[in-house]
Amino acid sequence: MKGFVVFSLFLCGLLIKFDPATCSYECEAEHNSPEALRINVFSKKTRTGKWQTEFRAYKDDSPLEEDGYFDVQVTQDVVLCGGRRQVTIQGKITSLEVNDTFREKELHFHQSTGNNVKLFNAGRTAEKLIVTETGYGLAFTHRPLRDNELFEVILEKKTNHFKNSLGIGISTSSPANMIVPKFITEVPPPSWSMYYDVIYHNAQVARRGYGKSLDTLVVGDRVGIMRRSNGGLHIFINGEDQGEAASNVPPNVYGVAELYANAARVTIVKH
Known part of the structure; x- marks a missing residue:
């Protein structure tokens, strides 16, 4: 079973609880905030039976030449509750600085x-x-x-x-x-x-x-x-x-x- 969720949040520590049965999550960040990030979350079950979640973070409003990089550290807990799978994801996002010279000259x-x-x-x-x-x-x-x-x-x-x-x-x-x-x-x-x-x-x-x-x-x-x-x-x-x-x-x-x-x-x- 696989899940894919897209949501926005501020550059700060965060705690998100996601219920796949209702597709609801807790997030008070305003979508139009210039500080908001978009996070792609991809959860799937591995061959060993464990759940694995992958993250990718980016800013929607960043021009192509001004990509932002973020260190995303997360943990995941999956439990069965009332016959439904409940996923709790907790993480911390830290921005990494990229200077203008790097953006213009050095490939990344x-x-x-x-x-x-x-x-x-x-x-x-x-x-x-x-x-x-x-x-x-x-x-x-x-x-x-x-x-x-x-x-x-x-x-x-x-x-x-x-x-x-x-x-x-x-x-x-x-x-x-x-x-x-x-x-x-x-x-x-x-x-x-x-x-x-x-x-x-x-x-x-x-x-x-x-x-x-x-x-x-x-x-x-x-x-x-x-x-x-x-x-x-x-x-x-x-x-x-x-x-x-x-x-x-x-x-x-x-x-x-x-x-x-x-x-x-x-x-x-x-x-």
Whole structure:
């Protein structure tokens, strides 16, 4: 059984009691307050029978270049009461400062990610919540890439649950304006991506046998993607250009790292 709740609250400590039978909750924050946050809450039962809740916090009124990051610490208690499941969630939200220079120059991940991703390290690190889940691991750059700008991540954690590992790509759509899908190939077109040694344009195979397979990457390896000013798309592995992967790519594209299959954590490399 799964539940999904969206609500707003102030930047402060909080105590929320949610009854799924009535969909009621206690929250006195005004929805139009500039201090209000929107919290996505996703509860589901794990294979061990325990309930797990995932949170993602963001401000509705934040411009794209002024994303806010928040440290959310929560606990959850689930009890059966009168034949109904009652969920009590208690947590604390602390804002993290991001200076203007960082916002303008340094790439970090956009707050809108796949449901199986958490961000930390001031938005530079993306980690998979459930490592046995193949998809829902997308993390986008917070702004479009500049011409000849390298979006590069380092693989910091890898599991051995699957045969494949990691995906990287670009999207012409802002993550702020989409429901983040399961895979890069499912983002609104046009998009380009690489899995294994295969280049995809939208959901179609555009090229096979391109460069070094991403499945062979080990912890500590780096993979990057760049749109050149001539519209050529290039992918880099450990700093080595794998050649042109696509041409006639439009400007203003967002970089996308995907914690696909065995890839469990990546961090954006500073340049």
